[in-house]
Amino acid sequence: MSTTRQRVVALCGGVGGSKLVLGLSRVVAGDNLLVVANTGDDFEHCSLAVSPDLDTIMYTLAGIADPERGWGRSNETWTFMSALAALGGATWFQLGDGDLATHVERTRRLAAGEPLSEITRDFCRRLGIGATVLPMSDGRVRTRLRTNEGWLDFQDYFVRRRCAPAVLELAYEGADTAAPHPALIAALQDPQLRAVVICPSNPFISIAPILALPRLRQAIADCAAPVVAVSPIIGGQSVKGPTAKMMKELGHAVSAGTIGRLYADLIDTYVLDQADAAEAATLGIPTTVAHTLMTTLADREVLAREVLASADRIQT
Amino acid sequence: MSTTRQRVVALCGGVGGSKLVLGLSRVVAGDNLLVVANTGDDFEHCSLAVSPDLDTIMYTLAGIADPERGWGRSNETWTFMSALAALGGATWFQLGDGDLATHVERTRRLAAGEPLSEITRDFCRRLGIGATVLPMSDGRVRTRLRTNEGWLDFQDYFVRRRCAPAVLELAYEGADTAAPHPALIAALQDPQLRAVVICPSNPFISIAPILALPRLRQAIADCAAPVVAVSPIIGGQSVKGPTAKMMKELGHAVSAGTIGRLYADLIDTYVLDQADAAEAATLGIPTTVAHTLMTTLADREVLAREVLASADRIQT
Numbered sequence: 001m002s003t004t005r006q007r008v009v010a011l012c013g014g015v016g017g018s019k020l021v022l023g024l025s026r027v028v029a030g031d032n033l034l035v036v037a038n039t040g041d042d043f044e045h046c047s048l049a050v051s052p053d054l055d056t057i058m059y060t061l062a063g064i065a066d067p068e069r070g071w072g073r074s075n076e077t078w079t080f081m082s083a084l085a086a087l088g089g090a091t092w093f094q095l096g097d098g099d100l101a102t103h104v105e106r107t108r109r110l111a112a113g114e115p116l117s118e119i120t121r122d123f124c125r126r127l128g129i130g131a132t133v134l135p136m137s138d139g140r141v142r143t144r145l146r147t148n149e150g151w152l153d154f155q156d157y158f159v160r161r162r163c164a165p166a167v168l169e170l171a172y173e174g175a176d177t178a179a180p181h182p183a184l185i186a187a188l189q190d191p192q193l194r195a196v197v198i199c200p201s202n203p204f205i206s207i208a209p210i211l212a213l214p215r216l217r218q219a220i221a222d223c224a225a226p227v228v229a230v231s232p233i234i235g236g237q238s239v240k241g242p243t244a245k246m247m248k249e250l251g252h253a254v255s256a257g258t259i260g261r262l263y264a265d266l267i268d269t270y271v272l273d274q275a276d277a278a279e280a281a282t283l284g285i286p287t288t289v290a291h292t293l294m295t296t297l298a299d300r301e302v303l304a305r306e307v308l309a310s311a312d313r314i315q316t
Numbered sequence: 317m318s319t320t321r322q323r324v325v326a327l328c329g330g331v332g333g334s335k336l337v338l339g340l341s342r343v344v345a346g347d348n349l350l351v352v353a354n355t356g357d358d359f360e361h362c363s364l365a366v367s368p369d370l371d372t373i374m375y376t377l378a379g380i381a382d383p384e385r386g387w388g389r390s391n392e393t394w395t396f397m398s399a400l401a402a403l404g405g406a407t408w409f410q411l412g413d414g415d416l417a418t419h420v421e422r423t424r425r426l427a428a429g430e431p432l433s434e435i436t437r438d439f440c441r442r443l444g445i446g447a448t449v450l451p452m453s454d455g456r457v458r459t460r461l462r463t464n465e466g467w468l469d470f471q472d473y474f475v476r477r478r479c480a481p482a483v484l485e486l487a488y489e490g491a492d493t494a495a496p497h498p499a500l501i502a503a504l505q506d507p508q509l510r511a512v513v514i515c516p517s518n519p520f521i522s523i524a525p526i527l528a529l530p531r532l533r534q535a536i537a538d539c540a541a542p543v544v545a546v547s548p549i550i551g552g553q554s555v556k557g558p559t560a561k562m563m564k565e566l567g568h569a570v571s572a573g574t575i576g577r578l579y580a581d582l583i584d585t586y587v588l589d590q591a592d593a594a595e596a597a598t599l600g601i602p603t604t605v606a607h608t609l610m611t612t613l614a615d616r617e618v619l620a621r622e623v624l625a626s627a628d629r630i631q632t
Contacts, residue, residue, distance in 0.1 A: 047363075047424040079393040083417035088442050089424075097413035100420075101399035108363040108405075126404050 005194040005225070006032045008308065009187050011136075013038045013206020014053045015070045016232055016240055017199030018060040020307070021131075023300030024197065025061055027308065030130020032194075034187050035061075038201070039116070039135045040143035040172055040209030041154045045093050046084075048103040049110050052155075053206065054120060054135055055102055062127035070240065073098045092160045117181055132183070136210045139178025143209050144171045154205065163242035166249045170204055175212035180219070188223040195311035196220060198229035200292065202243045203262050204250070217266065226268040226314035228307055231256040234293055235275035257282050268314045271307050286314065321510040321541070322348045324624065325503050327452075329354045329522020330369045331386045332548055332556055333515030334376040336623070337447075339616030340513065341377055343624065346446020348510075350503050351377075354517070355432070355451045356459035356488055356525030357470045361409050362400075364419040365426050368471075369522065370436060370451055371418055378443035386556065389414045408476045433497055448499070452526045455494025459525050460487045470521065479558035482565045486520055491528035496535070504539040511627035512536060514545035516608065518559045519578050520566070533582065542584040542630035544623055547572040550609055551591035573598050584630045587623050602630065 008028045012021050012035055021035050037054045044050070052071070059065035059073055066074045076096035085091045095103065102123070109119045115138040124133050143154040147165035157165060187193060201207055211217055220227060233256045238244040244254045252258045256272040257279035263270070270283055273292040280287040288310035294300045324344045328337050328351055337351050353370045360366070368387070375381035375389055382390045392412035401407045411419065418439070425435045431454040440449050459470040463481035473481060503509060517523055527533055536543060549572045554560040560570045568574045572588040573595035579586070585601060589608040596603040604626035610616045 046420050047427050048420070073399070075395075077393045077395040077413060079391075079413035080396070080417050080420075083389075083414035084421060086442060087417055087421050087439055089417060089421040097393060097395035097416075098399035100413075100416060101396050101403055101405065104362050104364070104396075104416075104420075105400060105403050105405040111363050123403055126402060 005192055007034065007187060007190055007193045008032060008195050008197060009034045009036060009184070009193065010197040010199055011036050011201075011207055011210050012053070012057055012199040013201030014041075014056040017201035017206060018057045018065075019294040019300050020197070020199045020230060020303060021057055022060050022297070023294070023302070023304030024307075025131050026301045027304045028131075031132070033131035034183070035131055035133045036136050036181070036184050036210060037133060038206045038209050039137065040141045040175070041158065041205065043142070043153065043155045045155070046090065046095070047107070048095075048100075049107045050093075050103050051106070051116070051135070054116075054133065055099070057133055058102075058120070058124060058127065058129065061124070061129045061131060061133065064127070072096045093155065117183070134181050134183055136184065137178040137180055137213055139174060141172055141174040141178050141209055141212070143205055144173055145169070146171070158205075158242075163245065167204075167246050168249065170208065172209045172212040175209055176214065178213055180213040180216045185215070185219055188219045191224060193223060193225035195225050195308055196223060196227040197307055197311070198227070198263060198267065200230040200232040200239075202232060202238075202241055202246070203259055204243075204246055211266070220266055226311040227266055228269045228271060228311045228314075229260065229263045229267045230292060230303070230307055231259050231270070231272040231276065233259055233276070234273040239293065255279055260285075260287075269310050271303075271310055286310070321508055323350065323503060323506055323509045324348060324511050324513060325350045325352060325500070325509065326513040326515055327352050327517075327523055327526050328369070328373060328515040329517030330357075330372040333517035333522060334373045334381075335610040335616050336513070336515045336546060336619060337373055338376050338613070339610070339618070339620030340623075341447050342617045343620045344447075347448070349447035350499070351447055351449045352452050352497075352500050352526060353449060354522045354525050355453065356457045356491070357474065357521065359458070359469065359471045361411070361471070362406065363423070364411075364416075365423045366409075366419050367422070367432070367451070370432075370449065371415070373449055374418075374436070374440060374443065374445065377440070377445045377447060377449065380443070388412045409471060433499070450497050450499055452500065453494040453496055453529055455490060457488055457490040457494050457525055457529075459521055460489055461485070462487070474521075474558075479561065483520075483562050484565065486524065488525045488528040491525055492530065494529055496529040496532045501531070501535055504535045507540060509539060509541035511541050511624055512539060512543040513623055513627070514543070514579060514583065516546040516548040516555075518548060518554075518557060518562070519575055520559075520562055527582070536582055542627040543582055544585045544587060544627045544630075545576065545579045545583045546608060546619070546623055547575050547586070547588040547592065549575055549592070550589040555609065571595055576601075576603075585626050587619075587626055602626070
């Protein structure tokens with residue numbers, strides 16, 4: 001690696017991916033880290049524009065994410081939800097009082113004509129976040145799932161039905177026409193780019209919507225920097241969320257190797273857990289075996305360094 | 317009064333009027349009390365539909381109004397506002413976390429096409445309110461004020477500028493075309509109507525927008541029941557809010573008598589405070605001198621009985 005190559009692009013979903021993003025933010029100088037958030041699980045709830053993955057990343061980087069719940073803000077209160085319940089409002093999607101401020105202010109600014117990316121940039125600046133957090137597109141993409149109960153909107157599946165229906169097929173509505181954010185394309189073309197990191201997020205619901213945007217796969221394939229993915233599967237299980245269940249339902253073997261093969265045409269190297277070391281040899285690309293379960297802040301930072309080092313070892 | 321006449325219509329603004337409304341709700345059986353709320357101070361804030369007078373009445377009747385602040389809910393939390401401030405949102409209008417539920421759910425239902433009156437009726441039912449609370453109209457009316465600083469929207473004047481600008485003129489935009497709610501017109505025509513009560517609210521910003529609706533003055537003039545107003549001025553001062561200051565700025569003597577004369581063409585009788593007993597004789601209509609400062613719940617109930625008795629004494 002040339003020491004002048006300092007920029008890192010990270011493609012990220014929600015909770016799992018944002019742990020690695022937090023690690024990356026501690027080893028990559030603020031303005032060199034571009035975090036690209038999935039917006040396929042954005043939705044309108046109570047007439048509010050909710051962007052769950054964007055907010056998880058933003059709260060995590062700002063140090064205000066709730067560490068136990070895994071979503072939303074720490075020191076949250078819930079007065080709104082109980083008042084909403086008393087008025088007969090929808091209670092299946094929990095909105096904390098502080099979290100609401102993000103949705104209300106975002107909704108107001110979107111209605112005033114500001115793009116989501118500009119609003120996000122301003123929120124991050126105000127929250128003291130050094131990295132750039134970017135929605136994958138300012139256009140509208142909505143992940144939908146065909147299940148054994150029919151087609152479901154993402155949050156209907158994910159929150160209301162708690163991932164219980166079996167997933168048979170996914171669709172990323174709008175992804176064929178939503179423009180990838182120009183700053184993402186520019187970063188991929190930047191000769192200073194050190195690495196593209198595919199975070200340990202669910203490949204079907206967090207990463208695939210990003211990759212479904214027009215020209216994005218090609219832009220990643222064309223980019224001069226190495227592309228490295230980190231397995232969200234550890235020892236044949238997903239750390240959190242429905243990744244393993246969904247893989248089974250879609251007919252895949254639940255393994256770190258499967259994920260590596262899903263990304264085969266995109267990645268130059270793959271980081272997987274020590275528990276899955278045996279699968280490394282089956283992939284036909286350079287791999288790094290690491291401790292990928294990120295429990296502590298130190299875990300996140302160590303893994304971030306390992307991921308960047310694995311990219312640096314690739315000759316591009 | 318015939319004992320069959322049991323229905324009462326109360327025209328009401330915010331805090332002051334809702335105290336009497338609470339008293340009326342304790343002496344008039346639930347389904348016989350129709351409270352008509354000013355919606356001239358409704359506005360859109362943070363893309364939310366806020367109806368301050370409707371909500372003050374609703375919270376007061378539900379027993380969840382904050383007794384000390386005079387607006388909003390008791391046991392309120394403020395996590396939303398502090399998070400909104402951190403994101404650079406507007407902080408000049410305070411929205412409590414529980415209060416927000418009302419605005420968010422109302423906004424959602426309005427966007428879905430429900431009229432404000434239906435939403436309010438459902439909220440009141442869920443909050444256990446026996447009386448009917450009705451916005452004066454499902455149409456849009458917006459009070460604006462010409463001041464020494466130019467024309468201001470109502471909440472700009474009232475909250476943001478804390479009533480500091482001198483008021484020269486008022487306008488009730490939309491009031492010339494907004495239909496009075498049909499249930500209000502029907503109640504005024506009901507032979508069972510016992511009284512129309514003009515609550516001790518600010519005549520210019522709380523009562524005038526209601527009276528500015530098409531056909532409403534005539535419907536009140538035509539109604540068979542006595543019309544009784546209660547003075548919001550006690551001993552030459554307004555109990556709360558800018559009533560006295562606004563009267564001065566508009567060239568009126570600040571007195572209970574002035575208010576009585578403002579309503580002269582509408583009312584059959586007038587209730588004013590013991591402190592203003594000397595003005596009673598100047599009005600040329602029957603008056604009742606009462607203790608009108610409502611500090612305790614008992615005060616509210618006693619005054620409500622006095623107001624209804626004063627109406628009952630009128631031969632119509």
